[in-house]
Amino acid sequence: MTLRKIINDPHEFVDEVLAGIVRAHPDTYRFASRDHRAVVTTTSPGRVGIVTGGGSGHLPLFLGYVGKGLATGVAVGNVFSSPSPAQILATTKAADAGSGVLYLYGNYGGDVYNFDLAGEQAEVEGIKTRTVLGADDVLSAPADNASTRRGIAGLIMVYKVAGAAADRGDDLDQVAEVAQRAADAVRTAGVGLAPTILPAAGKPTFTLAEGEMEIGVGIHGESGVDTVEIATASSIADTLFGHLNAELQLGGGSRVAVLVNGLGATPPEELYVLYSEIAELIEAEGAHIAYNFVGEYATSMEMAGASISIMPLDSELEELLNAPASSPFYRPGTSIPRPITHDADAATGDDDDTDVATTGFTSNLRGALLRLAEQMPAHEDELRDLDAALGDGDLGLTVSAGVSAIAARINEVPDDAAASTLLRAAAVAFASANPSTFAALVGSGMLSASSVVDDTQQVDKAAAIAIGRAIGAAVSKKGGAQLGDKTLLDVLLPALDELDSGIDEAELRGFLTARVDDVAKLRSARGRAAWHQERSIGLKDPGSVAVAYAIDALTRTANQ
Template sequence: MKKIINNPSDFVPEVMEGILLAYKDRVKVLDKDKRILMKSTKTKKGKVGIVTAGGSGHLPVFLGYVGDGMLDGCAVGNVFASPSAQKMTDMIIAANNGAGVLCLYGNYGGDTMNFAMAVENAEFENVKTMEVLVKDDVASRPKEEAAMRRGVAGMVYAFKVAGAAADEMLSLEEVAKVTQEALDHIRTIGIALSPCIVPEAGKATFSIKEDEMEFGMGIHGEPGIEVCTMKKADEIADSILAELLLDMPLKKGDEVSVMVNGLGATPLEEQFIVYRRLHMKLAEMGVTIFIPHIGEFATSMEMAGLSVTIFKLNDQFKKYLRVTASTPFYTNYNK
């Protein structure tokens, strides 16, 4: 293992300390273990709170989107492990501005169980909550089992939509509804070229041969659709796009946002080579692209590879993508 860390067991706390020191004007922690990150900028009274939670090891997901225009809070667990129900409860209660709290998170076993418990606890304290789960990973389950899919990079678009809808002072039910509608139009597929190493484990949990790639791999190394020989960028872009279109067909005149997301060790240059091809292909189909997102949005430590997300838009979603958001890890001023 070659990592720039101190003690493996200090990995999460030291990451949190670094983030707090860098962005103390915008975020704060609620607890002394530094597992609950909350927005510290001014929040409108009566705005629906938006929160998420998940394991560490995916920056900027999840906590990087805590800030103006996106999330009010995020609870983080150990690397690739859910935070406890208690941390989630404390976060939900703190994120309530009187209008209830939307829990918006990826569909993973530990997170759903703990959120279920946290939501009950919050309701016990008279905080109204709703849950929307992100299930955008097309490769994780076939279309008939879409309800059991995992949540990956597409959640960033969901955070943006939910945050913008909440800033418009919509009700909890309305924010949940529009966020779910957005997710119904969001699909993602990833490919991995090399594995990642959980600091406390010290070694990779799986391997990919030098001349191979895994098509459809999840952000914790969950197996994908197939292991195939390494291909050229254009071929990779084409097969990803074909798979996404199979699940969510697009036609001439449609507008989409496209996210090319680096998994941690893939250079931005390579991401733009893939974006170039996707853009050309979509243009050929008569599909236009609105606010493309290229860069690292949801990573898996030093995993090499990328994911592609397509978000099929309508006027409301376009407005929500455009409206300003500024968090320590996300801004759309530059988009």
């Protein structure tokens, strides 16, 4: 497939984008890490730093909100993938002006895990951090489970509020408090009319039949809550506002800020039509739009569609929205105080410094890991397609890049490296190759498993099962998943039980195939897949499929 994109090598896309931005705006931006994935602006001594970050492909989000009166720095991941903890830490160090750093970003699993880890490292180095998550998408989870909602365009208003608070001299706790108040207030709902195409994948992130649109689509191409016939702007406004006001309950005297956001391929004319419809609905409730934004503020590359964000205002939030701010990307909104009668350089230490323990013999775990690296890339396309249906389509790349990184790292350590060393090295390599929720969880699991292996012995069947169970326990503890949540645990743990019972290789292969099919019948309860709600039933869980392939590869290796 020939991509209709102005790019070079798709795998170099993000780096070339960043190079172009920093070259175009050297008065605002500079790199703060050797890999050029940490970007910061100048800041005043003593000002609270604000660091954001996330996957590429959403400009102006996230980098576009680094500037005066806004965020101080951004850690940039691959397209639709999280930045690594090292990249976040490098940004944190460069953004700290002596008063600590607020982490402000969207509520996505990989981002949360990696920012948390960077925050722990920053605290060790004497930098205080606080975290506020954007979780404004009302259609990604019900109100009684609002903490799991994803963060989308409403985050822009939170950046504005937090940046203004930092500029006026608030301390870290005060900036975090007002940012949290803004994040708690804003609600967003969106509609998608056409998908985006990831440069590295070359395929649409979702599909719609002719004449269809998706209510509740996410900015990574996650499918929404309903596929319906394309409707008029008035009907779209009615639908989205209905979902928003069910929670906001706007009434007479309410003052709100409104953001009508284009997702990347929607003309501004259409956005203003949508704004007019939303304004009428808000005014009909007796509320007043005191501040508005109309334009592209959080995109999904060339996705067609729009989102509506509404934030009820108190006097402080309104004052902070009106404070000055600028960046090469940020376009200030319009203040409407009263109703109007209308006629018709720093380097990051991201090198792997795993301590290497040796034993005097070559662990059989070494060969198993290298065999895994040989076999798993063959499943990249299948895993990508499965993940595109339930997530953001990056699992194929995560697994392929992860096992390749494992092989590269294993080949760097001595032949007689201890099994625990191999597991630690594999954990860091896998988690860092293409940072994501899956990579972070599996990496954390392998790191935990390194503490249960006996370095004085070869890894026999019992030890391998113990390693697998340690990985499962760590994944469950870190991610909160349990059996039945339709995650990798639903294949991993039963397969380990079968192995423990003495099942042979052929029987295990049949069990894995059947188990993957059984897990597909469940409703996803964790991660991005959970946002699909009932629609997840019947779709194979990509993480479970990946684990089934890994177990099959490892058992074949053990029996050779």
